[in-house]
Amino acid sequence: MKKISVFLVFVLSCTLLAACGRGEKVNGHSIRTAYKSVKMLKERLPAEKRIEFEVSFWTIRDAQKADTGFLDAVDGKTPLEIIDIGREIYQQRKNSGFKGYEQYTSWEDMITKFGQERSQQGAIKKEDAKDKANDVLYNLQR
Numbered sequence: 001m002k003k004i005s006v007f008l009v010f011v012l013s014c015t016l017l018a019a020c021g022r023g024e025k026v027n028g029h030s031i032r033t034a035y036k037s038v039k040m041l042k043e044r045l046p047a048e049k050r051i052e053f054e055v056s057f058w059t060i061r062d063a064q065k066a067d068t069g070f071l072d073a074v075d076g077k078t079p080l081e082i083i084d085i086g087r088e089i090y091q092q093r094k095n096s097g098f099k100g101y102e103q104y105t106s107w108e109d110m111i112t113k114f115g116q117e118r119s120q121q122g123a124i125k126k127e128d129a130k131d132k133a134n135d136v137l138y139n140l141q142r
Contacts, residue, residue, distance in 0.1 A: 026082065028075025031067055041079050051115045053079045056086020063089045 024044075027037040038057050042050050057074070060082065064070035074082060087107050094101045104110040 025076050025078055026074045028071040031071070034071060034074055038074075045079055049079065049083070051118060052083050052086075052111045055111060055114055056083045059086040059089050063093075 024041070025037075026041065027033040038054075042053055045053055060073055061070055064073050073085065077085070090101065090107050090110065094104075101110070104113065
């Protein structure tokens with residue numbers, strides 16, 4: 001009985017170590033797990049790398065339309081490897097005249113502009129007539 005419990009503890013420990021070892025890499029087992037792991041990885045990155053990582057991930061996704069090709073491209077990659085792949089795809093597309101990239105002079109320029117757009121998204125708040133119609137504050141007259 002003691003041998004079985006020691007064996008089970010050993011197997012459980014190995015399983016946990018294997019699962020924890022992939023915590024810094026994209027899990028490309030399925031689309032769902034890839035998206036979940038990218039979300040978790042993005043939250044762990046320093047602020048200055050988050051947008052670059054996110055843009056790189058979606059650049060890879062755009063380049064690899066088929067799910068299997070995309071999952072093979074990102075599975076087991078670290079955030080820095082994802083950024084490197086995204087940068088390579090950007091450069092290939094830029095060199096081939098990819099529409100949409102002509103407005104950027106470099107990868108860094110594109111990331112900077114995306115960062116500026118992201119910071120402005122939270123700053124601009126438009127009032128919506130629907131919000132006023134659903135206002136719970138009533139003007140009570142006496």
